Amino acid sequence: HEGARQFGVLHHLSAAETSIVQALVDGLKIEQIAQARGTSPDTVRTQLKSIFAKTGCSRQSDVVRHVAAMVSPGQHGLR
Helix, strand or coil: CHHHHHHHHHCCCCHHHHHHHHHHHCCCCHHHHHHHHCCCHHHHHHHHHHHHHHHCCCCHHHHHHHHHHHCCHHHHCCC
8 A cells, every 4th residue: 555655646646546546556447446436437547547647657557567666575574
């Protein structure tokens, strides 16, 4: 969760956008994110486009990869 929060702060993401980033990191699909948030998949897609614009990422997997790169190995218990 810390990686998504740091990523959100770094890229000036809204709270909603940051929660979508966390959901992507958790492996959820757009439809699952929409259901969990009580919104439509189109709303999530629109927010995802905003995330892409703010971060320079072009795919969901890019977002996940960038978040993973921000997390230090020690936070996962790896040394």
